[in-house]
Amino acid sequence: MNTFHGCGLGLRREFxxxxxxxxxxxxxxxxxxxxxxxxxxxxxxxxxxxxxSLPVVAHGVSLSIGSPEPIDKSFLxxxxxxxxxxxxxxxxxxxxxxSLGGVQTYELLPLPMTRSMVMHIGDKIKRVQDxxxxxxxxxNASYYLAPYNEMHEVDFINEIVQYADTKLLLDVNNVYVxxxxxxxxxxxxIRQIPPSRVAxxxxxxHLEYPDEVLLxxxxxxxxxxxxxxxxxxxxxxINVPVMIERDNNIPPLKELMQEYKKLSKIVAKRGTx
Amino acid sequence: xxxxxxxxxxxxxIIQNDEALSNPFRNRLQVYRxxxxxxxxxxxxxIYPILCKKLxxxxxxxxxxxxxxxxxxxxxxxxxxxxxxxxLRHNPKxxxxxFLEDLLWFEYSELxxxxxxFNEVKAGFDWNTHYILSSSSLIRNLSYKVYxxxxxxPCIASLILYYNFDEKRVYFEEIxxxxxxxxxQLQSMTLEGAVSVLAQMxxxxxxxxxESVETLVKKWCNQRILIKLTEV
Numbered sequence: 001m002n003t004f005h006g007c008g009l010g011l012r013r014e015f016x017x018x019x020x021x022x023x024x025x026x027x028x029x030x031x032x033x034x035x036x037x038x039x040x041x042x043x044x045x046x047x048x049x050x051x052x053s054l055p056v057v058a059h060g061v062s063l064s065i066g067s068p069e070p071i072d073k074s075f076l077x078x079x080x081x082x083x084x085x086x087x088x089x090x091x092x093x094x095x096x097x098x099s100l101g102g103v104q105t106y107e108l109l110p111l112p113m114t115r116s117m118v119m120h121i122g123d124k125i126k127r128v129q130d131x132x133x134x135x136x137x138x139x140n141a142s143y144y145l146a147p148y149n150e151m152h153e154v155d156f157i158n159e160i161v162q163y164a165d166t167k168l169l170l171d172v173n174n175v176y177v178x179x180x181x182x183x184x185x186x187x188x189x190i191r192q193i194p195p196s197r198v199a200x201x202x203x204x205x206h207l208e209y210p211d212e213v214l215l216x217x218x219x220x221x222x223x224x225x226x227x228x229x230x231x232x233x234x235x236x237x238i239n240v241p242v243m244i245e246r247d248n249n250i251p252p253l254k255e256l257m258q259e260y261k262k263l264s265k266i267v268a269k270r271g272t273x
Numbered sequence: 274x275x276x277x278x279x280x281x282x283x284x285x286x287i288i289q290n291d292e293a294l295s296n297p298f299r300n301r302l303q304v305y306r307x308x309x310x311x312x313x314x315x316x317x318x319x320i321y322p323i324l325c326k327k328l329x330x331x332x333x334x335x336x337x338x339x340x341x342x343x344x345x346x347x348x349x350x351x352x353x354x355x356x357x358x359x360x361l362r363h364n365p366k367x368x369x370x371x372f373l374e375d376l377l378w379f380e381y382s383e384l385x386x387x388x389x390x391f392n393e394v395k396a397g398f399d400w401n402t403h404y405i406l407s408s409s410s411l412i413r414n415l416s417y418k419v420y421x422x423x424x425x426x427p428c429i430a431s432l433i434l435y436y437n438f439d440e441k442r443v444y445f446e447e448i449x450x451x452x453x454x455x456x457x458q459l460q461s462m463t464l465e466g467a468v469s470v471l472a473q474m475x476x477x478x479x480x481x482x483x484e485s486v487e488t489l490v491k492k493w494c495n496q497r498i499l500i501k502l503t504e505v
Contacts, residue, residue, distance in 0.1 A: 034349055040388045041409075042441035062348040068278040075348045100285045103344035104353065105309050106316075109284065112277040120274055145301035148280040212299060 003089060004028035004055035004200070007263050008243030015253040016046045022253070026260060028055040030243055033082050033091075034062050057090040057200065057243075058083060059169075062104075063128070065138070066097035066111040066121055071128060080132050090199070092137035092169045095121070095157060110143035113156040122163035129166070137199045139169040142177045142206075142217035153178065154192045167199035170238065171245075172231045173223070177206050177215040186230055195238045203231050203263065204245040220248030223259060228266070235270040242267055289342050313337050313345075313353075320354040321380045327424060328370070336366060351388065355381060372417040372424045379419050379434075382411050383443045386436045396494045396501045400465045403502040404490065406456060409436040410498040414453075420445055435498050451475070452489060459499070464490060 006027030011019065013035070019025070029050065039047055060079065063071070083091055096108035111117055128136050140157050151159075161168050170193060179186035205221030208214075223244070231242065244259055287294075287302050288309050294300045314337055318325050325333045340360050345353045358377045361367050391409045396402065406412060411434045416427050431453040434445045448456075454474070458467035468486055472479045493499040 037349070038351075038388055039390060041390050041436065041438075042387065044390055068274060068281060072348060097281065099348065100281055101344075102346055103285065103289070104346060104348055104350075105285065105288060106312050106345075106350045106353070107305065107309050109281075109288075109305065112280050114277055116274045117277055120277075144304045147284050148277065214301075214304070216304075 004057060004241055006241060007260060007267050008057070008200070008241060009256065009260055010059075010243065010245045010247070011050065012246070012250055013043060014250045015256070016043055016050075018253040020046055020049060022257070025054060026243075028057065028241065028243070030057045030059045030245070033058045033060055033079055037078055037082050051086050056086065056088050057092065058088045059139075060091065060093045061108075062098060062106075063093045064097045064099045065093055065124055065128070065136075066095065066117070067100055068120070069100065071124060071131075072099075073131075076128065076131055083132065083134065089134055090137065091132060091134055092139055092199070094141040095138045095160065096141040096143070108141045108143075110141075110145055110147055111156075112148035113146065113153060114148065114150045115159075118156065118159045118163055121160050125160070125164035125166055129164075135166055135199075136164075137167045137169045138164075139171050139202070140174050140178075142171075142174040142181075144181060144214065144216075146182065152184075153182075154189045158193065158197070161197050168193065168197050169200055169202060170198045170234070170240075171202040171204070172234055172242075173202065173204040173206055173227050173245075174217060176227050176230050177217045180215045181213075187233060190230075190234050190237065193238065195240075198238050198240050200241040200243065201231070201234070201238070202245045203227060203242060218248055219245055228262070231263075232266055232270075235267065239270070289344065291338060291342075309341060310334075310337065312350075313341055313357075316350055317354055317357055320351075320384050321358075321377070323419070324373075324376050324380055327372075327376070328367070332366065336361065336364060339364070351384070354384070371427065372419050375413075375415045375417045376419045376424075378413055379415075379432075379445075382413075382434050386411065386434060386443045389436070391436070391438075391497075393497065393500045395497055396499060398487070398491050398494055400468075401463050403463050404459045404494075404499040405502050406460070407435075407497050407500040409438075410434065412448075412453070412456060418447075420447075433498060435496055438497060455486065455489070456499075 008028040008030055009026040011029045011031050036047060094108050096111060098105055098108055125136050138161060175186045175189050179189060203223055204219045205223050207216040207218045207221055242263060244263055246256060288306050294302055317337060340357055345356055347353050347356060358381055361373060367373050393407050413432055415430050415432055417423055418428050418430050420432060431448045432445055433448055434443055437444050454471060455467055458470050468479060468482055472482050
């Protein structure tokens with residue numbers, strides 16, 4: 001299933017032109033389809049040039065797979081048309097919900113982690129995969145509150161992925177953030193993830209609020225040392241492509257490529273696929 | 274799933290509304306409430322910067338809270354700002370702002386044009402051509418010259434907003450009532466026909482009129498404000 005290898009970077013409009021003139025480009029890129037479905041004239045040429053030159057993974061934000069309601073078919077049609085148009089084989093989304101009763105929050109909200117939810121989400125994943133004619137890769141999302149749980153997060157995720165027979169996008173920063181906020185050991189969590197179920201990994205920055213003992217998954221900061229180290233340890237066990245995700249407070253591409261170089265070194269050391 | 278659905282519904286309800294939370298500074302529900310609120314604020318302030326400045330931060334935040342409570346429907350966040358515009362039009366708190374409608378149009382239209390894709394080609398000049406307004410242009414009669422910063426005294430004006438293909442930016446241009454009439458006539462007849470109608474309407478000599486119309490239409494074709502009907 002993996003047609004992308006090595007290290008990736010999230011493509012953002014803020015550095016689209018600079019990206020084109022990069023001499024050494026990332027091995028692959030990740031894009032958010034919601035940001036490109038209506039590609040404006042001002043970006044189209046550059047965007048299509050990039051899309052035709054590198055392996056691409058689409059990473060959505062609005063599917064709301066955990067919502068108790070059926071998937072919004074018209075939204076899914078737009079996603080499928082976009083994926084087909086650019087021949088994107090890999091599509092990932094968040095294990096969360098963002099809309100309910102037709103109301104959009106545009107945020108990734110936490111799910112009740114129960115067996116009923118495992119089956120509900122698993123069945124929805126299967127329907128989405130049938131419709132899209134491609135696998136739906138699920139990401140472990142960050143959460144600040146566990147509204148109603150009868151199982152641990154890692155068991156919840158493993159059971160969904162197994163029930164739907166799909167793969168996981170393991171966000172290493174989210175494991176670190178959730179571990180700190182909810183008091184579990186990130187290494188122990190990662191040990192429980194079956195490596196064969198992981199399609200690829202994310203690494204990102206977060207914001208720390210020491211007074212509130214809270215880490216916020218902002219994707220707006222540089223990656224901290226502890227997350228780099230966690231990634232290094234994770235790569236010993238899970239040998240898959242990794243990418244840097246930066247959505248907010250986006251620095252110049254040069255700066256981001258420094259982080260990318262650091263990632264490449266770590267990955268090369270581990271001989272990652 | 275009944276319990277789970279009820280939990281999720283209650284969660285969204287708390288985020289959407291302002292009901293008091295126990296220990297709000299350490300309550301993680303407040304974290305989610307703030308995250309959603311700031312996401313809306315960030316998007317709306319980016320799209321309506323002048324409007325937000327005119328209304329003031331207190332009223333803007335109050336209106337955004339009300340809008341969140343009412344519920345945005347579009348899964349694409351950029352399109353949420355259009356819903357917010359409709360919400361403001363019907364909100365009693367914005368009744369005293371006469372310029373609201375014009376400013377909403379002016380600011381949203383810029384974003385709308387910047388986010389569009391265009392396939393239309395530049396048209397050549399020909400008296401027998403049926404020109405129409407391109408999809409890279411928008412035209413409107415305004416009651417306030419919001420584009421010059423005039424928000425107090427009403428003053429009727431016509432404005433064209435258009436996408437500049439070379440600079441990939443949106444520009445605006447105030448046009449005369451005559452130019453506006455010309456564009457209106459062009460929507461249903463050839464340029465030759467429109468000139469005849471306008472010559473009669475303004476009691477002008479057709480030959481004299483043709484000279485000024487030619488200059489204007491050539492400029493608009495060059496800017497891709499006008500395109501040939503057949504090319505749509």
